[in-house]
Amino acid sequence: MQIRIDSKTLKSALGIDDKAAQEKINQTKIVKIEEALIVPKHQKGGLTVEEPTNRRDGVLAIYLLDEGSVTITPLAFDLKAGKFRQSEPDAEPAASASTNLQADPGRGFELALQINSRAALEAFLKYHPDGLYADLARAKLETMPS
Structure with a gap:
């Protein structure tokens, strides 16, 4: 399953504004899902990653990482609902x-x-x-x- 992370997603999940959300997306070089490190596909206004676990329910811990592999922000993705949980x-x-x-x-x-x-x-x-x-x-x- 592909997971899309864009400004709208980050605004909703983290309660931040457009500028802050876009900055986090632009800084993201690696996405960590569970223990897998994934290079995201940057697309207009966001990024997409392939969910590596093939689970159908539960919560995925997703971390946006910068070029030094430092966490920019953690996210929680509800697999059953197919959406990010709000902070x-x-x-x-x-x-x-x-x-x-x-x-x-x-x-x-x-x-x-x-x-x-x-x-x-x-x-x-x-x-x-x-x-x-x-x-x-x-x-x-x-x-x-x-």
Whole structure:
């Protein structure tokens, strides 16, 4: 299945404006889906990638990466619905997200990925059970051995 990522998709999934969405698309050189690295086909206004897992349901963790393989943004693609899930911020973010990992789900998720263990992802989900990053954490857990 081909997955199209364009400005409209990013605006809806991430809650950003046209300019920011197009900038993310222009910066994207590699797309990581689960553990597969894919060079996207850049087309007018967006890019297209071939979904490598051939799964029919669940959530795919998709990462847009720049030329240095640094994550530009994570996305969650619902295979059954055939669309990206919207980013859902925590209900009550704390004032100092930069120093409080519980207040910044994106930072907490990135650290859990760096640790690369089931325990780290499960701990992340304890504090952030809902939203985009929770969906991505669950998708990552599905790919890890028990």
